[in-house]
Amino acid sequence: MFQRGVRGAITLENNSKEDIKNATIELLTEIIEKNNIKTEDISFVIFTLTKDLTADFPAKYARENFDFKYVPMMCYNEADIEASIAKCIRILVSFNTEKKQDEIKHIYLKGAQKLRQDLK
Secondary structure, three states, X not given: OEEEEEEEEEEOOOOOHHHHHHHHHHHHHHHHHHHOOOHHHEEEEEEXXXXXXXXXXXXXXXXXXXXXXXXXXXXXXXXXXXXXXXXXXXXXXXXXXXXOHHHOOOEXXXXXXXXXXXXX
């Protein structure tokens, strides 16, 4: 078995608890389903938020809506780079799998699709 990472990102319309909750659930659902990830295979999850998202923690909604009781999670601020994408949550899920790196399906939704057009 290999330790692999899968990335994803999604943009939000508003800096609200509801938007952060909905975006977190939507993105994590896609990541988990497209990569057939089982909770017990997850090593950790890292969330980053752009500086304009301050209403809540995405990890809170991951814990509440997925079976992530024992999954270590951290939330960080994304580097504040000039002209970078706004209102964006990024996720890195590290998990154990038999998949090769080129079999991992990275998920970019809404305005975040432009971040990794090379993965389409």
